[in-house]
Amino acid sequence: MVVHGEISFATGNQNKLKEVVAILAEGHPLPFTVKAANLDLPELQGEAEDIAKEKCRIAAQQVGGAVMVEDTSLCYNAFKGLPGPYCKWFLTKLGVDGMYKLLAGYEDKSGYAQCIFAYTPGPDVEPQLFIGQTQGIIVEPRGPPAFGWDPVFQPDGFDQTFAEMDKSVKNSISHRYRALDKLRSYLLELPAPSATNGTNGTPS
């Protein structure tokens, strides 16, 4: 595999970083070395795609180079996709139990977890988006409360929540895995850097 250089993964969320590192280590490497950039990125409002793009532009300006960011949504079908990108505030204010109780008056408990990776090779280049979704249902919290709303999300085809299942299982079916896999395919198709173009790529 041709290594093109370095991408900073800008996030303030250590659990996201751990999962991305684990997914890349489990046989899904990127043709870049990935460096963590612990940035406190703004919580923007709007559609999830626009949020991810703008977050990426801001991060690229701060880092001054190639950057990837991601924005995660938890979407309830009964609420036409909300809380969506605002799940962080819902979770902070209501707790994981409240994330389930929100749906008390609704028969439809279905929803999906969505992750949008945005990548740009540098500031002033329009970010590219890579979207991954995992369908499931919202259940009463089960499993350790180690990461966000994992205890209330049970992916379709499984009888365990994200929080109960082995990390390696979550990382093989998750919204994050699916989005990262698309970003990976995109990066693998980039033209190989030449030996003299000033990048630290290795010629093939």
Ligand SMILES: O=c1[nH]c(=O)c2ncn([C@@H]3O[C@H](COP(=O)(O)OP(=O)(O)OP(=O)(O)O)[C@@H](O)[C@H]3O)c2[nH]1
């Ligand atoms: O149970 C979970 N399983 C996951 O797989 C997952 N991924 C993200 N989250 C949570 O959903 C909100 C997204 O907000 P978010 O995308 O803005 O993240 P963030 O602000 O924590 O980090 P970042 O924006 O610096 O990258 C935050 O509360 C995250 O903790 C998850 N919870």
Ligand SMILES: [Mg+2]
């Ligand atoms: Mg955020």
